[in-house]
Amino acid sequence: MPALEHSSDAERDSPGEGRLRHAPAEHPALPRAKVGVVLVNLGTPDATDYWSMRRYLGEFLSDRRVVDYSRWLWQPLLQLVILTRRPFISGKAYRSIWNQERDESPLLTITREQTEKLSERLETAYGDQVEVDFCMRYGNPSTDSVLRRLQARGCERILFFPLYPQYGSPTTATANDQAFRTLMRLKWQPAIRTVPAYYRHPAYLEALTASVREAYAAAESTPEVLVASYHGVPKRYLDEGDPYYCHCRQTTRLLQERLGVDDAAIETTFQSKFGPEEWVGPATVERVAELARQGRRHIAVISPAFSADCVETLEEVQQEIRDAFLAAGGETFTYVPCLNARDDHVAALEAIVRQELAGWL
Template identity: 60%
Template sequence: MTDIAPGTARLAHAPAKHPPVKAAKIGILLANLGTPDGYDYWSMRRYLSEFLSDKRVVDIPDWKWQPLLQGLILSVRPFTSGKNYKLIWNHEANESPLLSITKAQTAAIAEAVAAKHGDRVMVDFAMRYGNPSTGSKVREMVAAGCEKILFFPLYPHYAGATTATANDAFFAALAHEKRQPAARTVAEYFDHPAYIDALAQSVERAYAKLDHRPDVLITSYHGMPLRYLMEGDPYHCQCAKTTRLLRERLGWEKGSIDLTFQSIFGREEWLKPYTVQHVAELAKQGKKRIAVMAPAFSADCIETLEEINGEIRESFQHAGGEEFTYIACLNDEPAHISALMQVIEANLGGWI
């Protein structure tokens, strides 16, 4: 091959009019849930419509769900959700905290990958809902010469409404490519020793700053309908194992960490206990100091910064609780980036 431009080459035996070929690369595409472009009504409506129209998220038949969603729900919810987003918005960068943190995670991983593999590997991120879309980032990677793409949903635990729908979007994007790259998806890493250790370190750092040790640590996971568990979704079992492994890594006794679920939506029964109710019950039982963390979220977002640190905190305090400590998600902490890199390296096996 003879170089004709940076990053491109012409095949030595190709006809004169053959288009230049990009130097082969490997792409690592990180994926998170998504974010609205703003907290105004129309930005929120577009985002919520895309999110709540996903059959992996709400599996009610369209004929029954869409009239309700596009009518009553999306007439009201963008206002309430927008107010909540405004409370946590990164006004300096004019973006949601999830977007800011995902950018920081991507930059840290890109730096670590470059230090080990040079410019042979391209690192970027996409959102399942909102921008940047999965399709746009797959297109950019293919255009840049990525002949192999490792798709990494940043969800420690598998769930149909998170990991599976992210993979759906990735596969759908590949369907539009004339020259499809080889593709791999990263499986859940809920019990990876480095991930558990990063969680434990975050607890230890938080507790070291407190004057009084909390009576209970709550691991609050995003909820899902109980029906999904009965239909075979492994999410609940994986959450329970993470909490157990965390307790064992910390060296704590049984009963020192509670497992709960938040973000309940709709009328059917969801995984229990519900965090918002459980913290109030703890306060009534005389547990005046608690700490809450959200192991299923790789980055702080509306469910942690507003729901846990707002609604759930208020539930505890209104029931008589005195000291509420929220332990931030792992975000771009070095131990977290190290854990993600270990997962990435294991999944690149045979490609580099």
């Protein structure tokens, strides 16, 4: 029979790493039983060249949670048409925001920093009982490699934390799917919990509100409208029961309450439309231009659905959407950065983790 990978301290001769109490003398030393916490984000290409982008986009756009068209129709179109051209376009977008110093995407840089800061906080609270790591749904570090690494380090229980405040089937659900796929291949599965949507969590809302107030205080002039721009989804997702659209609308309303502004001072819009079908709206790029034509000279844009700045915020919002506003007559455009590794954001993540670890530690 194969050696057990790890076991609880109650079964050992002494706490920590050591031999199982009833194991034969030749049984290898085992890691102490721990709890793993995994922060999960969307993903990133390894580089901006054509083949790196093609691998990343191929994995992303082949996910049935992202594009659920019939495979026999979608895959030929994806492989023969979209993936011959799109890697060049996306590679250019990524190059415009790439972290040249570390040769990686900003999303990877920020998620690593979030993980390191959260790890420090949890170490203060729990000592060495908790291992904190991060993975990506698409690209590297992969979900499978990180879950297996944590298990090898003794994590018999794992809290899986998709960094999406609002639940969405193309985001939260597919991240969880990937974790479950790894469990399906393991002989000994760790116990696993998934963190639910946290858009209503007071600590998250406090951090979001503080980020807006700080951006307004630093702006050249006070923005007339705050545009809360969320990643869009096809309208039929809402009709089929996906709560994402409703969670986004509620996030804006809760943010509005904390800012104490009226309805005219904040709006909900959606960006990143892909494909020919109808998506939820209004579209951010169209709405900001309309605001400029209506005489709004200074607006601010925030992206509450993203926990870390990425190509959709650094390139799409700060370049494409900004240009649309200015071209239509707008004068000043303020971007409110994602919460990233702000101390209040990491504190919010810690509060959520500690809440979800109840009964385990």
